[in-house]
Amino acid sequence: MEASITLKKVGKLAGDKTILAGLSFGIERGSLVAIIGENDAGKSTLLKVLAGTEIPDYGNVFIHGIDSTKRRINSQSYTGFVPFNSDLDPFLSLEENIRFIGSVHGVKDSNITSRIKKFATDLNFMDSLHKQASITSPGNAKKAMIVRELIHDPSILIIDEPTAFMDARSGRETWELLRRLAGEKTIIYVSQSLPEVEQANDRILVMQQGKIILDGTLDRLLESTLRYHQFEIEFVNLTEQLFNKLAAVTTVVNPTKIGNTLHFYGRERAVFFQVLHEAAGELMKDLSVKKLSLRDLLDSEFAGRGLD
Amino acid sequence: MIQAFLLRRWWLFRRRIFSTLTFVVVLPILIHLALTVGIGNIIMETIAKFSYQKWLYPGLVLIVNTVMIIPIIYRDFFDLRVNSRTLITLSLTPLSKIQLVGFLLLTALVEATIFSMVAMTIFLYLMDLSLSMLDLLYILVSMNLFGLIVSNGLITISLLTDRINTFFIVTFIFFLFIIFSSELLFEFEFYPLRISAVLKNLPTSMISNWCRGLIFNGYFDWTFFLTPLGIGLVWTTINAVLLKRTLRQ
Numbered sequence: 170m171e172a173s174i175t176l177k178k179v180g181k182l183a184g185d186k187t188i189l190a191g192l193s194f195g196i197e198r199g200s201l202v203a204i205i206g207e208n209d210a211g212k213s214t215l216l217k218v219l220a221g222t223e224i225p226d227y228g229n230v231f232i233h234g235i236d237s238t239k240r241r242i243n244s245q246s247y248t249g250f251v252p253f254n255s256d257l258d259p260f261l262s263l264e265e266n267i268r269f270i271g272s273v274h275g276v277k278d279s280n281i282t283s284r285i286k287k288f289a290t291d292l293n294f295m296d297s298l299h300k301q302a303s304i305t306s307p308g309n310a311k312k313a314m315i316v317r318e319l320i321h322d323p324s325i326l327i328i329d330e331p332t333a334f335m336d337a338r339s340g341r342e343t344w345e346l347l348r349r350l351a352g353e354k355t356i357i358y359v360s361q362s363l364p365e366v367e368q369a370n371d372r373i374l375v376m377q378q379g380k381i382i383l384d385g386t387l388d389r390l391l392e393s394t395l396r397y398h399q400f401e402i403e404f405v406n407l408t409e410q411l412f413n414k415l416a417a418v419t420t421v422v423n424p425t426k427i428g429n430t431l432h433f434y435g436r437e438r439a440v441f442f443q444v445l446h447e448a449a450g451e452l453m454k455d456l457s458v459k460k461l462s463l464r465d466l467l468d469s470e471f472a473g474r475g476l477d
Numbered sequence: 478m479i480q481a482f483l484l485r486r487w488w489l490f491r492r493r494i495f496s497t498l499t500f501v502v503v504l505p506i507l508i509h510l511a512l513t514v515g516i517g518n519i520i521m522e523t524i525a526k527f528s529y530q531k532w533l534y535p536g537l538v539l540i541v542n543t544v545m546i547i548p549i550i551y552r553d554f555f556d557l558r559v560n561s562r563t564l565i566t567l568s569l570t571p572l573s574k575i576q577l578v579g580f581l582l583l584t585a586l587v588e589a590t591i592f593s594m595v596a597m598t599i600f601l602y603l604m605d606l607s608l609s610m611l612d613l614l615y616i617l618v619s620m621n622l623f624g625l626i627v628s629n630g631l632i633t634i635s636l637l638t639d640r641i642n643t644f645f646i647v648t649f650i651f652f653l654f655i656i657f658s659s660e661l662l663f664e665f666e667f668y669p670l671r672i673s674a675v676l677k678n679l680p681t682s683m684i685s686n687w688c689r690g691l692i693f694n695g696y697f698d699w700t701f702f703l704t705p706l707g708i709g710l711v712w713t714t715i716n717a718v719l720l721k722r723t724l725r726q
Contacts, residue, residue: 222565223725241726246571256562260552265488272481273570301492317566 172231173198173325173355174219179228181214181379188214190379191228196372198324201351203366204359205467206376212359213253213329215376219357220250220327232325246274249318253329255310259303263294263313266302267320274321281320288316291346293339307334315343319350326350328358332365344369363463375467383466390466397422397461400441403430405452418443429454434461478572482580486588497592505541505596509603512662513537524666527693530604535616535688536661541596542620543627543655545589547648550628553581554635555644558723568724575717578632582713586624593620612692619688622702625709626680627655632716636723660685680705 172195181189188211196202204212217223218230221237221244230237232244257266264285271281289295292312297305302313311334318326331347332340344365347356351371360366366373367387375383375390383390404411407429415431416424420440424433435441441458490497513533520529558564567577597616601608608616630651638644656662659681665673676682687701 221569221726242571242573245569248569250566250569252562252566254562256566258557258563259561260489260492261485262488265485269481269485269488270566270570272484273478273567273572275478275571 171198172196173200173233174357175231175234176219177229177231179218179225179230181211181218181223182226187379189218189225192379192381193228194374194381194384196355196357198355199352200355201347201369201371202355202357203369203371203373204357204376205361205363205366205373205463207467210376211379212376216250216327216329216357216359220248221245222250222252246321247323248325248327249321249323251311251314251318251326251328251331253333255302255307255314257302257310257313257317260301262299262301263305263309264298266313267317270317271320276321284320284322285316288319288346291342292316293342308336308339311335312339312343315346323354325355325357328356330360330362331358332360332362340365363467367463373463387463390463391461397434397436398438398441399432399434399459399461399465400444401430401432401455401457402444402448402453403455404448405429405454407431411448411451415444415447418447434465478576479580479583482584483587486584490588501545501592501595502599504544505537505599506603508537508541509600513604516662523664525693531606531608532664532689532693533662534600534604534606534608535619535692536659536685537600538593538597538616538620539623539659539661539685540656541600542589542593542624543652545592545596546585546624546628547631547652549585549588550631550635551644551648553585554632555638555641558635559639559641565724568720568726573717574721575714578713578717578720582625582628582632585628586621589624590617590621608692615688615691619684622687622705622709623659623681623684626684626705626712629709629712629716630655633712633719636716636719655681658682680708 174196176192176194178191178193179189180187180191192215204215206212214223218225221241224238232247235244237244257263258269261269267285268281271284272278276284285298286295289298289312292315294309294312297309298313300309302310305313311332315328315331332343335343347358348369350356370387373383373385373387373390374381407426412424412426412431415421416433418440420435420437420443422434422436424431426432431444433444438458513530516533517530522529523532554564557567568574572580594617597613600606631648634644634647634651638647658676658679660676665677665682668676677686683701684705687698687705690696690698690701
């Protein structure tokens, strides 16, 4: 597939600190790409570099083959960028904010009107369009920012936390819209909401300290953990002695004690029975077993040294 | 493209119509009471024997115009950059920085000119002056030329400061400097020779001199017209570069 965005050794520094460490990768046209990772991993900076609000200290970003630093104006007509916090003009209404940016992009008035109506209906905030941006709810402001960036019909949409400040229903409606747009547009987003990323289920980039440490679909990322399970056993009284005894079971991985609950990972369910066998005679209150998710994968323990 | 920026000005004006109109009407009345009435009783004629009230009129209009421009430039280049960050979003549109600065500046001048025209009418009534249409046209042109220089100065301050306190302190100093260094209220003959020799070469002084030269002597001084215009245009370009650097793009 044709590349929408190509990064070649893109780096960004802040003093001595490396924010982006020579990133090189491509994003295919029409794909839905999530960027996740711990705080300060460089996710938002990467979005800003892709959007053109910040220029890299070294390396090149190509938008549809155009160098975004050398031919900024050409490349930016292809992109729309929704930052995390509201960047709407606080003294204009939501609709005026959208109309103004649409006009600056040279979109016809009739097209602006029809697109506002279409997207505002999809995102269910038609009634709030006339409200001044400074007094509207942050969730509606975020929706208006998304519509504003769709108004010139960009082929690439870059969003920092697509459903930030939104209630559950608004979040669902936003994702319905984004999923519908994916394929037609390349959508790159940063999210801390891992269940949302798992549901979107397209390409996921995991960042750590300015580098991409994992890259692939959800299934591929979880491949290494597919046989792992997460176990929790709540005892009536989990003593240190008992904890140490159970933690010593060789097949138990990363055991932790939280109150009277033993939390651990294991490659097979059989591990669970081994632990139960060791704990025979102890009173238990509750048990739970679940397959690993993206959150577990991103757990600092795993990101740092993996399960094995 | 400029229509989008003009329409935005209209939307903004519509949202604060009563406060703006009150400001536009009250400001010239206050300036008249505070300056014209008092100084007019001390100075009757200029050194060249022209009516002081008539000599002062263009200066007062330029002061009002400067006051009108300050909140507009503050809003567009400081508040929208530092607080709401809308300027960053605008910088992502297919506009070059020079276009962005130019359009915002041009529409600020249009807005300030319209408001200043109301002030011009109020001053004419309060000061009981009669000026020809041509004289008023000269004042309008000088107002825009003066606004170009002042706006550029304010844009530079807005782009170089990130704290509101700093912005207002520097703007206040800049405003006082402009008022007393541009021959708006008093003739340079009242100043020490060395100082007036320097101040006469300021672009803002050239504009007030150009305007009064036309009104009182009917003389069009091309140097006093083209020099501030050239400085204003070059300064706009410098501000575009400054915006690019400030936004780190």
